[in-house]
Amino acid sequence: MNAGIHGVGRYVPEQVLTNYDLEKRMDTSDEWIRTRTGIEERRIAPDDIDTSHMAERAARIALDNAGVSGEDVDLIIVATVTPDQPFPSVSCQLQERLGATKAAAMDLSAACSGFMYGIVTASQFIQTGAYRHILVIGVEKLSKITNWEDRNTAVLFGDGAGAVVMGPVSEGKGILSYDLGSDGSGGKHLYQEGDLLYMNGREVFKFAVRQMGESCVNVIDKAGLTKDDIDFLVPHQANIRIMNAARERLNLSEEKMSKTIKKYGNTSAASIGISLAEEVEAGKIKDGDHIVLVGFGGGLTWGAICLKWGK
Numbered sequence: 001m002n003a004g005i006h007g008v009g010r011y012v013p014e015q016v017l018t019n020y021d022l023e024k025r026m027d028t029s030d031e032w033i034r035t036r037t038g039i040e041e042r043r044i045a046p047d048d049i050d051t052s053h054m055a056e057r058a059a060r061i062a063l064d065n066a067g068v069s070g071e072d073v074d075l076i077i078v079a080t081v082t083p084d085q086p087f088p089s090v091s092c093q094l095q096e097r098l099g100a101t102k103a104a105a106m107d108l109s110a111a112c113s114g115f116m117y118g119i120v121t122a123s124q125f126i127q128t129g130a131y132r133h134i135l136v137i138g139v140e141k142l143s144k145i146t147n148w149e150d151r152n153t154a155v156l157f158g159d160g161a162g163a164v165v166m167g168p169v170s171e172g173k174g175i176l177s178y179d180l181g182s183d184g185s186g187g188k189h190l191y192q193e194g195d196l197l198y199m200n201g202r203e204v205f206k207f208a209v210r211q212m213g214e215s216c217v218n219v220i221d222k223a224g225l226t227k228d229d230i231d232f233l234v235p236h237q238a239n240i241r242i243m244n245a246a247r248e249r250l251n252l253s254e255e256k257m258s259k260t261i262k263k264y265g266n267t268s269a270a271s272i273g274i275s276l277a278e279e280v281e282a283g284k285i286k287d288g289d290h291i292v293l294v295g296f297g298g299g300l301t302w303g304a305i306c307l308k309w310g311k
């Protein structure tokens with residue numbers, strides 16, 4: 001049984017925080033942020049919208065888009081490092097709110113690569129025929145763990161949620177290959193201590209440029225395709241310079257890569273799901289297209305997926 005994506009959904013909070021707003025709060029500039037990262041603004045969730053609320057909104061849209069009801073869902077996987085609380089999990093909160101009476105539920109922690117890990121995990125249950133409808137959500141309320149005193153990190157992150165409904169698809173479609181990996185020795189470059197996030201930007205940057213490119217090439221090879229076959233790239237939206245390095249490795253032109261970073265910043269586990277939903281809505285990803293999704297993040301972790309779009 002081939003596993004693919006039946007529906008997509010996304011949610012970002014309404015409140016916009018621009019680079020100009022940040023200039024008033026810390027020693028930074030719109031020019032620095034834009035040229036070094038590609039970010040112009042990000043969304044920040046208010047106190048009464050926590051991670052599970054954003055996840056629920058994105059999930060409802062994905063279910064509608066797939067024509068699937070909560071009762072039909074067999075498994076809910078939520079990738080996040082900013083759950084409402086350690087337990088009960090965000091996925092269990094969703095199980096109740098979506099009326100997913102027969103669903104199993106688990107949260108998954110792989111930082112910014114979480115959505116890739118979630119999709120690959122879900123695909124195993126579908127390929128074996130065990131489950132037919134699986135909700136995978138990448139969601140973060142990073143503003144909860146952002147150190148607003150640290151200009152090195154505070155300017156980068158935003159809040160949001162991206163979701164997909166996965167299920168069986170016809171032969172030749174869906175997930176063709178994947179590549180997941182980790183390197184715990186790099187954990188010291190990106191971590192949470194107490195309530196705050198810390199990052200050695202330069203080290204993560206070097207790792208990301210190397211690993212994103214390699215992982216993309218790897219999944220294309222494994223799928224038995226060449227770079228020329230790839231129609232669209234949806235990379236983790238961490239830094240436009242990192243994303244462009246991956247795109248250039250695949251010889252893709254600018255319009256063949258998702259760039260939602262400008263509006264939303266780095267939303268960690270949510271970024272690939274949000275971008276995928278936007279590009280599908282905008283008609284940039286069409287039935288039969290070969291697309292590559294790729295992410296990297298704390299852990300360190302990485303993950304890439306090559307798929308043929310459509311049911």
Ligand code: UT7
Pocket residue numbers: 027028029032033036037112151152153155190199200201202204205208238239266268296297298
């Ligand atoms: O989701 C996965 C997690 N993270 C990432 O993917 C992040 C990967 N890393 C990056 O994207 C980049 O390393 C950053 C955007 C974080 C930083 O860019 P950079 O080109 O590596 O800059 P840098 O850290 O080498 O800093 C250059 C200068 C420094 O000043 P000095 O030491 O040269 O005087 C920084 O203090 O820029 C300064 N700087 C800033 N200036 C204005 C750092 N942050 C800011 C800021 N505004 N917000």
